[in-house]
Amino acid sequence: MPSNRDSCMRATWVVLACVVSSPWGEAQEMIPKPSAEKTPSVRLPQTAIDKASFPVVDVHTHFWIKGRHDAELLDRYVQWMDRNGIEVCVSLDGQIPGKLDEHLDFLWARYRDRFVVFANLDFIGSGSLDRPGTLACNDSRFVRDMCERLQAAADQRRVSGLKFFKDFGLRYRNADGSLIAIDDPRWDPIWECCARNRLPVIMHTADPSAFFRPADQDNERAGELAAHPEWSFAGPEYPSRESLHAARNRVIARHPKTTFIAAHFGNDAEDLQELSGWMDTYPNLYVEFSSRLNELGRQPYSSQAFFERYQDRILLGTDGPFPEERLRIYWRFLETRDEYFLYSEKSPPPQGDWRIYALGLPPEILKKVYHANAAAVIPGVAERLAARHPHLLD
Numbered sequence: 245m246p247s248n249r250d251s252c253m254r255a256t257w258v259v260l261a262c263v264v265s266s267p268w269g270e271a272q273e274m275i276p277k278p279s280a281e282k283t284p285s286v287r288l289p290q291t292a293i294d295k296a297s298f299p300v301v302d303v304h305t306h307f308w309i310k311g312r313h314d315a316e317l318l319d320r321y322v323q324w325m326d327r328n329g330i331e332v333c334v335s336l337d338g339q340i341p342g343k344l345d346e347h348l349d350f351l352w353a354r355y356r357d358r359f360v361v362f363a364n365l366d367f368i369g370s371g372s373l374d375r376p377g378t379l380a381c382n383d384s385r386f387v388r389d390m391c392e393r394l395q396a397a398a399d400q401r402r403v404s405g406l407k408f409f410k411d412f413g414l415r416y417r418n419a420d421g422s423l424i425a426i427d428d429p430r431w432d433p434i435w436e437c438c439a440r441n442r443l444p445v446i447m448h449t450a451d452p453s454a455f456f457r458p459a460d461q462d463n464e465r466a467g468e469l470a471a472h473p474e475w476s477f478a479g480p481e482y483p484s485r486e487s488l489h490a491a492r493n494r495v496i497a498r499h500p501k502t503t504f505i506a507a508h509f510g511n512d513a514e515d516l517q518e519l520s521g522w523m524d525t526y527p528n529l530y531v532e533f534s535s536r537l538n539e540l541g542r543q544p545y546s547s548q549a550f551f552e553r554y555q556d557r558i559l560l561g562t563d564g565p566f567p568e569e570r571l572r573i574y575w576r577f578l579e580t581r582d583e584y585f586l587y588s589e590k591s592p593p594p595q596g597d598w599r600i601y602a603l604g605l606p607p608e609i610l611k612k613v614y615h616a617n618a619a620a621v622i623p624g625v626a627e628r629l630a631a632r633h634p635h636l637l638d
């Protein structure tokens with residue numbers, strides 16, 4: 245059994261977490277940097293790409309959750325979009341009832357040509373997670389009411405899709421205290437409404453596999469979990485990651501006319517063989533890779549093969565608004581053949597202590613991933629692209 249201090253020294257991330265509460269002031273001096281941050285001895289080409297080679301649609305952004313309707317941020321971000329070649333952003337923050345109209349007013353007042361919005365459903369309403377019986381989603385009128393609102397927004401062309409957050413499956417509970425199942429048949433009218441109106445459903449299900457394992461010294465994401473204990477879903481009080489994925493997959497199978505976009509590569513970028521199996525089984529399943537450069541970039545051969553095979557069903561997302569430095573890492577990752585570089589502008593790198601390798605995708609795949617696939621499945625995107633680049637989608 246190693247001593248407390250020994251086990252701290254085994255992983256740099258854990259050392260950092262330990263020292264925060266260390267009574268030894270001088271320990272600060274001894275903290276080694278995480279290995280991804282150290283200057284590598286290997287000398288490699290560093291390709292600076294400050295604009296994507298083809299027009300980009302970013303299908304995963306949060307201009308309310310992260311941007312808080314800050315008009316200055318929006319103006320600045322649109323300048324970054326212009327500089328980087330991002331033509332259209334999809335904001336996923338149009339909560340109904342309530343926030344959708346305000347969100348559209350905010351984005352469309354000046355930039356109607358640059359943004360479309362996905363709705364998301366307010367499962368909580370005036371209720372409280374501590375008392376599940378009070379949650380809006382447990383009211384018998386919830387599904388009908390949400391479908392009516394979604395239909396009205398679709399009729400007015402004010403919504404381009406529907407977003408589900410990870411709380412769906414992990415935190416929302418039935419009145420009896422049991423977790424709400426993703427594949428509960430009571431949601432079927434919602435999936436059907438989306439199919440009728442050709443609204444894709446983007447779903448964040450579960451989380452990285454490391455977050456479902458104990459945050460011990462063998463967990464490669466222990467540093468993050470120490471800093472954010474609320475990200476951990478390890479323990480008997482949570483459903484398994486596998487059961488969440490299986491429930492989502494049953495929904496996808498049961499509603500073949502609904503287009504599903506699994507956010508963050510289905511939270512399964514760690515296992516592209518498994519994700520490939522899902523892609524092969526469900527032709528109505530698409531994926532977007534926001535915040536997963538960390539995973540894809542450490543398995544570049546597997547990732548290249550995946551992008552080659554599923555090039556018609558992969559969309560680009562960033563989970564932004566993020567600083568321009570982060571956007572440029574996406575272009576570098578997709579377009580160059582750079583090796584062993586940082587996947588984030590943040591220090592230490594926020595999603596695992598390692599570096600990544602770029603994919604060097606050919607132009608025909610880049611065009612699909614950057615914009616053509618999004619234009620094909622997300623209402624409102626093609627017309628915005630065409631207005632700015634008349635022959636882009638010919």
Ligand SMILES: [Zn+2]
Pocket residue numbers: 304306563
């Ligand atoms: Zn997100």
